[in-house]
Amino acid sequence: MIDFRHFWKAVFLFGALTATSSGVAVAKEPLAKTLFGAQQLPAAIAPKSYGFYSKGCFAGGVGMAADGPNWQGMRLSRNRHWGHPELVRTVEQLSRDAARDGWRGLLLGDMSQPRGGPMLTGHASHQIGLDADIWFMPMPDRRLSYDEREQISAVSLLRRNSLYVDDRKWTPAHEAVLRRAASYGNVERILVHPGIKKKLCDTVRGDRGWLSKVRPFWGHDSHFHMRIGCPAGSPGCKGQSAPPRGDGCDDSLAWWFTEEPWRPATGPAKPKARDVMTLANLPAECRAVLEAPAPVSADAVTVDSSGAIPITTPPVSARAFAPLPAVDIPLPSARPGN
Numbered sequence: 001m002i003d004f005r006h007f008w009k010a011v012f013l014f015g016a017l018t019a020t021s022s023g024v025a026v027a028k029e030p031l032a033k034t035l036f037g038a039q040q041l042p043a044a045i046a047p048k049s050y051g052f053y054s055k056g057c058f059a060g061g062v063g064m065a066a067d068g069p070n071w072q073g074m075r076l077s078r079n080r081h082w083g084h085p086e087l088v089r090t091v092e093q094l095s096r097d098a099a100r101d102g103w104r105g106l107l108l109g110d111m112s113q114p115r116g117g118p119m120l121t122g123h124a125s126h127q128i129g130l131d132a133d134i135w136f137m138p139m140p141d142r143r144l145s146y147d148e149r150e151q152i153s154a155v156s157l158l159r160r161n162s163l164y165v166d167d168r169k170w171t172p173a174h175e176a177v178l179r180r181a182a183s184y185g186n187v188e189r190i191l192v193h194p195g196i197k198k199k200l201c202d203t204v205r206g207d208r209g210w211l212s213k214v215r216p217f218w219g220h221d222s223h224f225h226m227r228i229g230c231p232a233g234s235p236g237c238k239g240q241s242a243p244p245r246g247d248g249c250d251d252s253l254a255w256w257f258t259e260e261p262w263r264p265a266t267g268p269a270k271p272k273a274r275d276v277m278t279l280a281n282l283p284a285e286c287r288a289v290l291e292a293p294a295p296v297s298a299d300a301v302t303v304d305s306s307g308a309i310p311i312t313t314p315p316v317s318a319r320a321f322a323p324l325p326a327v328d329i330p331l332p333s334a335r336p337g338n
């Protein structure tokens, strides 16, 4: 039997239905995930992140090309290799630095949708162009095919049915790539499985200050999640509180090795935020982000295979992000000669 108390609570809380004066629910606001999930290209306006990592959107997105000198994009069909230019710059820099550290290249998982926002599937966060998932597998020594990038799975670093890292899979290069990512001033958090955090706690020698940024979280045993802070020029971006000082190798980590975090949830299932959020739940600017013009092409705003970012420093070049004229006048390409 339907429990109407919960039904009406849902209606009033989430505004999924709008009531007429007669009180009859008739129209349904489109879900934000539907609107943002349909975007093929970023908003060609100045780069800004709006809202919070799990409730927002962003403008002025830049794409990571499918192939770079030190990276390969995975799951290309999802169209989620977009980010605020500062995130793209950081991922690109990590790909270069990590290669020097002995990590052949990055396999890039999801970043954001072209204009961010909630996604049709997966991820509660990744909405404001400041999050990137990076596989715990270095790039192979060849270019993967499109189909391989759809089908190959990232391999867990854990032992089977265990919360602990498999020592046959863990290498010094894994520590090095995490250490490198944590070394960047704008990287605020790196999410990894608690077992991986524990491995670092047990083995990292020398400076351990960077471990404070490496936070244990569910999942994240086959990829890590790199999150940068709110970029300059994004006053509408809500940051998160700094992680506690110290290496985090304490009671807060020990909790993950108790039964509590893994206990199945009880009580009525709550809907996921992405399944109820409408545009009204997001920052007001997200409407303008949806309505903003698109760039001339994806290539014009994509970091190309030479690793060159199609922008200089913020503010982004007028060429890449000039609003499109109303008529179809060819604009200069952001990448001359291409």
Ligand SMILES: [Zn+2]
Pocket (backbone or CB within 6 Å): 123, 126, 131, 132, 133, 224, 225
């Ligand atoms: Zn992630």
